[in-house]
Amino acid sequence: MKLANDGEGVRIRFEAAEAGLLTVLAHQFADVIRDPELDDAPLLARLFPDAYRGDAGASDEFRRYTRDELEDRKTAAAERIAQTATEGWVALDHEEAETWARSLTDLRVMVGTRLGIREDGDEPDAGPLTDVYHFLGELQWVLVELLEAP
Template identity: 40%
Template sequence: MIPFVRRRDGVHLGLSSGERALLASLTEQLQQVLDGDLSDDPIASRMFPDAYPQDPEASAEFAQYTRSDLLAQKTTNAGVVLAWATGARDGVLTQEDEQAWLRCLTDLRLTIAERLGIVDAATEESSYTGDAGVGLRDVYDWLGFVQEHLVATLTSAR
């Protein structure tokens, strides 16, 4: 099914009920990750990259002042997507909704990429050949399709 549909009044969600259920499950899992202890989770380094890799003191200070706000925004974004996926929200996506979708889809893909060991184009390509995570790789690709379709829908003539 087409993930998003542009109509006269704006962008609407076009996912099937099965796709919505999958997205709701993934978003709930993302919320669990965000609510958990990220200190030892490698996902934290993907979602909250080191701002000053050559300066640990400046990097720690930057994280001290920004991480809680970033975490709160990621949690809010996931909540927005979950509301749409479960049908609690319906109608036309607002600009804030559109941004939440784009950011949440990115966070979902980053999380799955970390689990699959994807760090660049070479490791992304090699992740097709391994048996581990075959279904997860399909989900990663599907999320990429949904994200790409949203971008195309948002940038099409209004």
């Protein structure tokens, strides 16, 4: 994985395995959101948290009028990753890079929740999924650094 800032946006060079991994994760994410059968309660609670602490009624109401739009926007962002991640150089304009950065958070939340990361300092055991988590973190970190670069 290599990243570069070309003034117009961001360019990322992916290995085939990296691009394939991003595509699979993005599809998985969209599936979890869309398929009520999957009912991944811990993940959904992280993605759509209560907007009012200690007020279930107000939180439910907030969810009623924001949830659908949030689901649509999160799945659309994940699908952009699935569509654009390919082997070799991927060029993202500024807005698309922002969409990637946002969706990478969702993918990291999905993987991090599966790894049982609940609070600061939780270090997942070594393993393939932990490698995936760290790969996503590195990608997002460098992407954000490029977006923040003057």
